[in-house]
Amino acid sequence: MKKQTVVIGIEMHCELKSNSKVFSTAKNGYSVIPNENIQALDMAFPGTMPMVNMKCVRDALKMSMILNCKQPEYMYFDRKNYYYPDLPKGYQITQSTCPVGVHGSIEIICDGKPVKVDIADIHLEEDTASLDHLDNMSLLDYNRCGVPLLELVTEPCLHSADEVMAFLEHIRSIYQYCDISDADTKKGQIRCDINVSIMDEDSKELGTKVEVKGVDFSGVRGTIEAEIKRQIALKEAGRYDEVEQETRRWDEETQSTIRMRSKVDAIDYKYFIEPNIPKFRITKRLLDDIRQEIPVLAYERRQKYLNEYHLDEENTNIIIKDIKMANYFEECIKIGLDVKTTANWLNGIITSYLYREDITINDFYLKPEYLKQIIDAMNEGAISSKQAKEIFSKSLEERKEPKNYISNDNKQVSDEKVIEDIIDNILSQNEDNIRAYQNGKTNMFDFFVGQVMKETKGKANPIITKELLHKKIDK
Amino acid sequence: MNYMHKSIEEIHDALKKGEVTSEELVKESLQNAHEVQDKYNAFVTIIDAAQGGEVNDYLLSGIPYAAKDLYSTSGVLTTGSSNTLRDYVPFFDATAIVNLHKNGAIDIGKTVCDEFGMGAYGNTGHTGSVLNPWDPTRSCRGSSAGSACAVASGVVPYALGTDTGDSIRHPAAYCGIVGYKPTYGMISRFGVLPYASSLDHCGVLTRSVKDAAIVVDAMKGIDPKDMTSWDSSKIHLYESITGNVKDKKLCYIKELCDINNYKNPSEELKKHLKNFHDVLEKIKSLGIIIREESIEKYLLDAISSVYNVIAYSEATSNLSNMTGIVFGPRSEGKTYTEMMKNFRTKNFSPLIKRRFIIGSYVLQKENKERYFINAQKARRLIVNRWNELFAKYDAVILPVGTGPAKYLDMSKNISDESLIPLEEHLQVGNFGGFPSITIPDGFIDELPVGLNITGKCYDDENVLNIAYAIENILGYQNQIAKEVK
Structure with missing residues (x-):
């Protein structure tokens, strides 16, 4: 046939x-x-x-x-x-x-x-x-x-x-x-x-x-x-x-x-x-009056997210499913948040919170500008990603702006001089390990990072720490 | 003193002066109703529990009236003169009824009509034929037969009717009274049992033009529940009646009114048309200009068929809700089809069933273009032709029917196809939604005959004013039927 x-x-x-x-x-x-x-x-x-x-x-x-x-x-x-x-x-x-x-x-x-x-x-x-x-x-x-x-x-x-x-x-x-x-x-x-x-x-x-x-x-x-x-x-x-x-x-x-x-x-x-x-x-x-009420539809948003925002297909498809979600997302991008970071937050912690509370994003307390307070603090190194999550929960629980929880106490250590001193101190006690690292035992790098974190109770800015460490031991 | 024989203005004055109370009027009206019921079978329901009401500045306050049994009346049996609804008591009022009651009007009864308004002789209602109060061997004409009978015999000063083909205006002529249907949509049809929605009109039967104006003023008004209703708040029918008609222009149609157009005309027809022409001469003395106009014969011949096709089509659809499932006495059956079929077979009269079959036939896919669509086109042509007349004239004036009331025993009536256009031309008023009023214009062998005045849409004030002037010169207002034989 x-x-x-x-x-x-x-x-x-x-x-x-x-x-x-x-x-x-x-x-x-x-x-x-x-x-x-x-x-x-x-x-x-x-x-x-x-x-x-x-x-x-x-x-x-x-x-x-x-x-x-x-x-x-x-x-x-x-x-x-x-x-x-x-x-x-x-x-x-x-x-x-x-x-x-x-x-x-x-x-x-x-x-x-x-x-x-x-x-x-x-x-x-x-x-x-x-x-x-x-x-x-x-x-x-x-x-x-x-x-x-x-x-x-x-x-x-x-x-x-x-x-x-x-x-x-x-x-x-x-x-x-x-x-x-x-x-x-x-x-x-x-x-x-x-x-x-x-x-x-x-x-x-x-x-x-x-x-x-x-x-x-x-x-x-x-x-x-x-x-x-x-x-x-x-x-x-x-x-x-x-x-x-x-x-x-x-x-x-x-x-x-x-x-x-x-x-x-x-x-x-x-x-x-x-x-x-x-x-x-x-x-x-x-007809003109009605036409004005037509929102940007999922299909068009999809093109925009993929081609303009360069967001991956999977995240795009999840966000465009719901216009409220998509609107929230776009608002975040508009006020300067990073596309990928926002998508990760939205499709991760925020979605599970909404699901747990059985509410829609329109009833979500953390408006884009509040979310920005958290993400900005994280990017500036003022808080760690772990702290960011804690602040997220606290802010929702107590219905207070996230900035209230971002104090100097739990601020990351980003001062290069302070971190360098700590690194120098650690390196001076681990000459064997430095040699092992330089001879190809690359996972030893994480050991040094761990030591710095241990010394600073996790507050050292990981990016600065890594940069300084590389500078000092990559020969 | 029989107050129910007087005009609305006179009764209102008597109430205002305290000569009579509303309670006394209701009592008198109910007593008249029972007498007329025994003699002529005008009522489905006489509301014996009706009570007098407040009398205020509204002309209709405290005055009894009757309504055709197609008007839904909350808590009062509303049958449409059909076995399908023989036990049906609505839980809401028709808007026209609501409006009348706001004016203080008092409903004393529901009148017999042809089943769901379908029928020409007032003889298809489930409670039997209505007899003509001038001659009980004759018909009041349909379908507002009971309302015409009640008004003509002095039970009430006015009664509500509905008009799909000529159901107000033709019975008015047979009973020697006034029948007025205003422009389509001026009175809301909400709550009125439908026959053919695009042709159905509400209206009133009275004994004078002024009374008709007073009642319709009270019934009309835009209604959100009827999308075809329109705002007529600037139209004041009663107030606009001046009697000043000098230089108004009327025309009549040669093909309908010239006796030479009829082969072997009956004596009755000769007298009817002669009377009409005599009346035209009298009208000219009012300063009204009257001209003869010609209308293509094929258009006049089409009127009755166009009506049948459109009205029966809409009727078959409108009455598809009569299944006995939601309301009405439910029939037995093994399946729902059987239940519906048994209910409809048993309860509808043969005339209605015939109309349903024609309606279904002309709507069938293979027939629709030929019958239904063509009927719509012909309707448009006829309406356009009448509108051409209205561009030159204030109104068209024509005799109603071919003579006085016909016999209820149909074998005694002459049937002649060439008379159909003259018999049915009032249907044009329904095609176009035109304001149209019938008034008595004389007697033939002691039985009343009427003439009709039809104007262009929304020109109700002008039409009534002309009718009022003519009524004055003819002098048949407020006439009460008396049996002649």
């Missing part, structure tokens, strides 16, 4: 962050108590009407701009009509005629290589209620009903599970950077419909498209890999005609996809423009 090219298109649904739902004033928030965050509209009581949440519209337009999509002249919505118990109105308010964005594209990095992903459209819509199926009954929880969703539809332009995951992570990061969504995969805020097909490598004709619907973020990779394997196996066995244009679902337990229905039975959603939401103009002013 010829080598197969995999073609994947993704529909990524992400729950948006907002105070209220997209068309009602009920709270948009997770609740363990069913049917707590609801208004009459969310249960489709007769006579209720949608009210558009402008925060959601702005966020949707923002995302449209980030994805380099074309924004429409007017904002309006459509009804997607179908009957299902989780859809109380009997239709979903969505956008099909005129989505907030069409024909976009974005570059992502996969395996260190840039990949261009084409965006078919992005549109704002409402989520459905959630159903809980018990043995002899089903329970309905309308908390989720009307929660704002952004659905992003790619062209069939992805070719592997790796590319899809890189794409999803990239988009997740944008959502989080812009505070449009927490994009919390553990809370199921991201769900995907995945279209997979295979074709001969040299073919120009796409194979039969199979759709796997409603896949949780955690199931995406498994779904794609299983579906590719299934389709290739059928093709190898000469049974490719059994790959049908159909809708399947991902089964976590068996790690396989299971047939739901044929595309022939596809529902006709009878779309038409939502008459209860008058169309409104999307002005250039509104």
Whole structure:
């Protein structure tokens, strides 16, 4: 069999962050108590009407701009009509005629290589209620009903599970950077419909498209890999005609996809423009206003850290994950801290502290200028790295600026004259060892450093000590 | 003394002077309601517990009214005259109701309509047909049949209606009263059971133009709960009625009003159109200029089909929430599909089901372009054509329907396709969201007939003022129905 090219298109649904739902004033928030965050509209009581949440519209337009999509002249919505118990109105308010964005594209990095992903459209819509199926009954929880969703539809332009995951992570990061969504995969805020097909490598004709619907973020990779394997196996066995244009679902337990229905039975959603939401103009002013709110995104920061700051890949990737972390980092660099040192502090002691305290960097007491007090003192030799860590903890514990703990008492001995005297004294008592060192026993150097430290109770500036020692014994 | 037969201004004066109390008015109104219910079946609910209220400077304070059963009333049964909602008690008021209650108005009943406002004869409601108080063998016309009946028979001075095709303005003509639907969005539709959202209007049935102005002044206002509502705070309908209409310009449409356009016209139609032209002559004496205009026949012929396609499409979607799951008497079934299907099959009337099927059909992928999209385009063409008239005229004046009230026994009515444009032209007011008012303009064989005045959007003050002047010269204001046979 010829080598197969995999073609994947993704529909990524992400729950948006907002105070209220997209068309009602009920709270948009997770609740363990069913049917707590609801208004009459969310249960489709007769006579209720949608009210558009402008925060959601702005966020949707923002995302449209980030994805380099074309924004429409007017904002309006459509009804997607179908009957299902989780859809109380009997239709979903969505956008099909005129989505907030069409024909976009974005570059992502996969395996260190840039990949261009084409965006078919992005549109704002409402989520459905959630159903809980018990043995002899089903329970309905309308908390989720009307929660704002952004659905992003790619062209069939992805070719592997790796590319899809890189794409999803990239988009997740944008959502989080812009505070449009927490994009919390553990809370199921991201769900995907995945279209997979295979074709001969040299073919120009796409194979039969199979759709796997409603896949949780955690199931995406498994779904794609299983579906590719299934389709290739059928093709190898000469049974490719059994790959049908159909809708399947991902089964976590068996790690396989299971047939739901044929595309022939596809529902006709009878779309038409939502008459209860008058169309409104999307002005250039509104777009400019929204554009200003877009922060520098992870992808751009990554380039900057690698190329301008010359920070290594590993540290870069950790820092850009969280915009708050990245902002803190950049603030540090701005006030003159060293890139590598800051990265080490940030990804080491600071991260573990934040983790332990379960807080974010925004709630971290040591603002960049406080951190600078510690690092500067260390660089000046006023404190040792061990002392720096002690001051770090103390400052956080007592909520006092680090400079309060940097006194002359525990100051490093940096006076060359003082260190030289001590070195001379030690050397005069160790003539055999000097000879051994000079004859090639190089690890003897550390012995001398150790002796100086012992004499100064660790306060001698190690750099000066080493310099002087080299000067005196390197013959 | 029957205060409920008087105008709102007169009742207000009597209340202010202490001639009567609000409590007495409510009592009188409730008693009238029961009598009219026995005779004509106008009410789904008569609120016997209704009580008098405070009388203040608001013209509507302390005065009873009735609302079409499509208006949600908190704590009061609201059925939409449908079996699907036969037990439904809303926990919120429609915004229009809230606004009326801020004015001190007192709701004494919910009136029968065609199921969810769908129907032309007031005979599809789940509690039976509404009979015409002028002749109980005839229809009040739909869908605001009960409201028209209650006002015409003097139960209340005004009753709320809704108008998707002509559901306020046509019953008004059949019952010899005034029916006014203001510009689309002037009154919030929040809490009003929908039929077809892009065509649905709230409005009122009264016995005089002034009363209509007073009531709509109280009902209207921008509402955050209805995004199609708009700020009309600068519009004061009642205050702007001066009666000064000199040099106002009206037109009528030749193709609808010229008897020579109808093959084998009935005597009734002849009388109706002759009456209309006689009335036009009287109106000219007010200094109003009236001209004849011509409208392309294909546009007039399209009106009724455009209405059917758009209204039924929106209706099938709007009423998809009727599944019996969240509200309404839930049906049994092994699966959710069965539950929904049983509920809808059992509870909707055949007329509504027919409309749902047409609505679904024209929205189907393979039919949408041909029917639904084309209907939208035709709607736009018709509205544009009417707006061309409004560029030259203050309003269009036309006869309502083809004559007086039709028989409830449909076999007795003449059906003639060439009459459809004349029968249905008021739907244009819904296509364009135009302010539109029907007033009585005479009698044919002792039964009332009406004329309609429709103006351009937001020009409600002008439309009402013209209607008021014409009403004055014709003298049919405050008329109470009396059975003629």
